[in-house]
Amino acid sequence: MKPLTNFLKRYPNGNSLYVKRSALISFLDCIYGRPDGVGERVLDLGPYDELADKYLIDKDRKLVDDLIDYINFLYGEHEKSPSSIRIYVSAVKVFLVMNDIELSRKQEMILRGRFPKGSIRKVPESPFTTDDIKVMLHHADTKLRSIILILTSSGMRIGELLSLTQNDMNLNTRPYKVIIRPEYTKTGDGRITFISHEAKEALDQWMNVRDDYLSAAQYKNAGLIEAGKSGPKKENDNRIFPISYSVVLSSWTTILEKSGIVSKDERSGKLDRRIHGLRKYFRTKLATIQKGEVAEVLMGHEGYLTEAYRVYPEEDLRDIYQKDIEFTLTIYQSDITDELKEQKDKLEETKTQLDKTREENIELITHLSKRVLDVETENHNLRSKLDTVISIIERFGIEEKYGYKQSLQDDLEKLRN
Numbered sequence: 001m002k003p004l005t006n007f008l009k010r011y012p013n014g015n016s017l018y019v020k021r022s023a024l025i026s027f028l029d030c031i032y033g034r035p036d037g038v039g040e041r042v043l044d045l046g047p048y049d050e051l052a053d054k055y056l057i058d059k060d061r062k063l064v065d066d067l068i069d070y071i072n073f074l075y076g077e078h079e080k081s082p083s084s085i086r087i088y089v090s091a092v093k094v095f096l097v098m099n100d101i102e103l104s105r106k107q108e109m110i111l112r113g114r115f116p117k118g119s120i121r122k123v124p125e126s127p128f129t130t131d132d133i134k135v136m137l138h139h140a141d142t143k144l145r146s147i148i149l150i151l152t153s154s155g156m157r158i159g160e161l162l163s164l165t166q167n168d169m170n171l172n173t174r175p176y177k178v179i180i181r182p183e184y185t186k187t188g189d190g191r192i193t194f195i196s197h198e199a200k201e202a203l204d205q206w207m208n209v210r211d212d213y214l215s216a217a218q219y220k221n222a223g224l225i226e227a228g229k230s231g232p233k234k235e236n237d238n239r240i241f242p243i244s245y246s247v248v249l250s251s252w253t254t255i256l257e258k259s260g261i262v263s264k265d266e267r268s269g270k271l272d273r274r275i276h277g278l279r280k281y282f283r284t285k286l287a288t289i290q291k292g293e294v295a296e297v298l299m300g301h302e303g304y305l306t307e308a309y310r311v312y313p314e315e316d317l318r319d320i321y322q323k324d325i326e327f328t329l330t331i332y333q334s335d336i337t338d339e340l341k342e343q344k345d346k347l348e349e350t351k352t353q354l355d356k357t358r359e360e361n362i363e364l365i366t367h368l369s370k371r372v373l374d375v376e377t378e379n380h381n382l383r384s385k386l387d388t389v390i391s392i393i394e395r396f397g398i399e400e401k402y403g404y405k406q407s408l409q410d411d412l413e414k415l416r417n
Helices: 003-008 015-032 046-057 063-076 082-098 105-112 130-139 142-154 197-220 222-226 245-259 277-287 292-299 305-311 314-329 333-396 398-402 405-416
Strands: 176-180 191-195
Touching (some): 003 082, 015 046, 015 063, 015 082, 063 082, 063 105, 130 245, 142 191, 142 197, 142 277, 142 314, 191 197, 191 314, 277 292, 277 314
Antiparallel strands (some): 176 191
8 A cells, every 4th residue: 555645646746745745754754763765855755655554554553642742843853833833734634534544622622732832933053063072972882973973074964874875985085985866865966075084984983883783673673663663674775874864863862961962942852952963063164264165065055066066076176175174074183183293292302302412513523623723733833843953953963963863853754644
């Protein structure tokens, strides 16, 4: 059966079809979590037909509670306005009625009191700092650590990342290229981006344990399968992260609470630190180095792609990322900087010692040169004196009488040598 597909066939193309399709997909996402392998844009309704069929035959469903959860889901997670929430809930109710499931008058009254009133009250979202991300990484497991570092260094949406297969990444050449296919994106436009070496190392660690994780996951959701809340894991799932958004969200909430850097809105239960904030972190960091337009291209913001890709061909984007962007997006760059500073200090210390030794050597050479000059001067004076003495001896004939001349000439020859 294809209850969702068959229901939507009743509506012509246009806004009515779009609203009902979006409403039913988001309702099933709220109840079961986004199906494995489904990206930001839902192109294939097959997985949702399966979920809709499960919901319709579930005798233990709590319809009012599910709709109240859906209202809070739309208000908190999707920030829908009160009027949009009423339209979405109404679309779900029509679908249920068309499948012979109808709310009682009492249930309608309970539900009516749970709709938000007035305009939507957005929860202020606190921006992430590099220190915040370091704290989260400290509490994250191998899987989530890899996800966080990839998102912060690439600007991808979480749905895009969860759709990637190993064929979508080139990890052989730095910077490491990611191909985001049109079917993965929210806008329907494909693009490329890159991840940092730091993220690539974290990804390597995840890939080392990925198959073990996938094998273990076959048995972890047995209770959910039995309750009709989930389906069996696919053993041949070739996605890099063979998990659903709800699994990521659960792990994300856990590390935020462990990190102590999060608070919740009392009414909606919405966190003030969402995983989408990592995408904003990417944009903010690139703006600090005057690469805002490049950020828009790598993030896939609509309106930039067609024109900007003519301005920034792939080779230019690659060079800009490697030369200007990668270090800025490296979370532990301060540690690298400290290490480089330590090495620089050691080099400076060595240079100072060499300069000191050089000065001492120059001083020693100067002293020795002066001493050699003094000795040469003394020898010259002694030779002159001996020459004078020899001349006197020869003049007065002292040699013949006393025999001094030959001895003095020998001494003079020694001085000359």
